Amino acid sequence: MLPIGISPTIVVEDLAPARTFYTTHLDGRLIFDCGWYIGLMFGENGPTLHFMQPHSPDHKLYQGGLTYNLKLADAAKVEAAHERILKAGLPMVMPLEDHPWGDRGFCTLDPYGVALYVYVEIEPSEDFKKFYL
Incomplete structure (x- = not known):
């Protein structure tokens, strides 16, 4: 396997702090937001970071x-x-x-x-x- 990109997703209860923090302090730009999952991009075509609320028992909250x-x-x-x-x-x-x-x-x-x-x-x-x- 040879990935062409890696984008971490952090599982949290509340997405609002991520929306605010990463757009305010790190100039992240929301590229996806369906309410329970958000994607942020840094720069024009830069790295991405994602946050999601758990949707199954297998999705454990970030510890x-x-x-x-x-x-x-x-x-x-x-x-x-x-x-x-x-x-x-x-x-x-x-x-x-x-x-x-x-x-x-x-x-x-x-x-x-x-x-x-x-x-x-x-x-x-x-x-x-x-x-x-």
Whole structure:
């Protein structure tokens, strides 16, 4: 199997927080909304993220432990995103800083506790260069 795309779907009780959070804070655009399932796209033809309410006993509600890595085009965009998140009063799980593994980033949480790690690649430290394949 060779997928040509991967788009995660998070199962939650209430979709309203996702609609508001991702359109307000991450410039997501609703591309599908049937009431119990929504799809959001980031950018013109960028990545998508989906949320749905459970429709069978097999659809368990999201229980946490997920991190999305949101790579931005440049450091200025990361700085602007950081400022926007701070002004909105959203939780800051990790402050904006340079990391020796090769990125500059910060981490916040969405309304469901999904961690959103926003970053741009930078030169890794000598200690971390050996880990890149």
